[in-house]
Amino acid sequence: MNEIGTIRDDIYTLIIGAASFSASNTEKGRYAGQNIPKADLPKAVIYFEGTESEYMSIGATRTIEFDSTWRVDVFTTSESNADSLVEEIVNALNDRTLGGDTQDLTIAGLTYEFSTEGDADYIRASLQLNTNHKITKGD
Numbered sequence: 001m002n003e004i005g006t007i008r009d010d011i012y013t014l015i016i017g018a019a020s021f022s023a024s025n026t027e028k029g030r031y032a033g034q035n036i037p038k039a040d041l042p043k044a045v046i047y048f049e050g051t052e053s054e055y056m057s058i059g060a061t062r063t064i065e066f067d068s069t070w071r072v073d074v075f076t077t078s079e080s081n082a083d084s085l086v087e088e089i090v091n092a093l094n095d096r097t098l099g100g101d102t103q104d105l106t107i108a109g110l111t112y113e114f115s116t117e118g119d120a121d122y123i124r125a126s127l128q129l130n131t132n133h134k135i136t137k138g139d
Contacts (some may be wrong), residue, residue, distance in 0.1 A: 003066070003101065003133055003135060004048060004051065004068065006101050007068065007070075007098060007101055007102060007131055007133070008028055008046060008048060008070075009028070010098035010099060010101055010102075011046055011070065011072070011093075011098070011129070012026060012028050012046055014089075014092045014093055014095070014098075015044050015046065015072065015089055015092060017092050018085075018088040018089055018091070018092040019088055020042055020084075020085055020088055021042070021044050021085075021088070021089075025040065025041075025042060025043045025044065026043070026044045026045075026046070027043070027044070027045040027046065028046050029045070029046070029047070036075055036122055038077070040075075041075055041076050041077055041122060042074060042075060042076040042081065042085055043074070043075040043076075044072060044073065044074050044075075044085075044089070045072070045073045045075075046070065046071075046072050047070065047071040047072075047073065048068070048069075048070060049068075049069035049070060049071055050068070050069055051066050051067065051068040051069070052066070052067050052068075053065065053066050053067075054067075056134065060138060061136060061137070061138045062136070062137050062138075063134055063135070063136045063137075064134065064135050064136075064137065065132065065133075065134045066131075066132070066133050066134070066135070067130065067131075067132050068130065068131045068132075068133075069108075069128070069129070069130055070128070070129040070130070070131065071126050071127065071128055071129070072089060072126070072127045072129065073124050073125070073126050073127075074086055074089065074124070074125045074126075074127070075122050075123070075124050076122060076123055076125075077121065077122055077123070078123065079112070079123055081123075082112065082123045082125040083125075085125070086110060086125050086127055089127060090107060090127070093105060093107070093129075098131070101133065102131045102132060102133045103132045103133055103134065104130075104131065104132045105129060105130070105131050106129070106130045106131075107127065107128070107129060108128040108129060108130050109127075109128040110125065110126065110127050110128070111125070111126045111128075112124070112125050112126075113126070
């Protein structure tokens with residue numbers, strides 16, 4: 001499913017285009033450390049949560065539809081910063097087809113979690129995203 005990697009890259013590119021994010025503070029997978037130093041904030045991490053598939057047609061050529069779930073975690077030091085950063089990401093996700101790589105991208109929810117791990121008190125805002133794409137395979 002190379003499309004999953006492409007969609008992750010698309011989301012990453014849009015996020016690092018947001019004013020407060022760059023390649024140095026945005027990750028395409030799990031954050032390596034358990035403790036987040038203050039110097040690493042703000043930070044965005046893109047997680048692929050999973051996918052469900054359904055065959056839309058069968059035979060010599062088959063079309064498969066994938067509904068995938070993503071999460072973008074934003075780590076920062078205050079609730080107002082988290083609100084602003086999430087808004088930047090939502091605004092950056094203005095191309096709901098991700099350049100034609102998906103049929104649709106939707107924002108499914110937002111949650112907040114507060115932590116005092118490591119040397120920084122931080123807030124994690126988790127933005128849930130759903131994507132839908134189809135592929136056609138031939139025998």
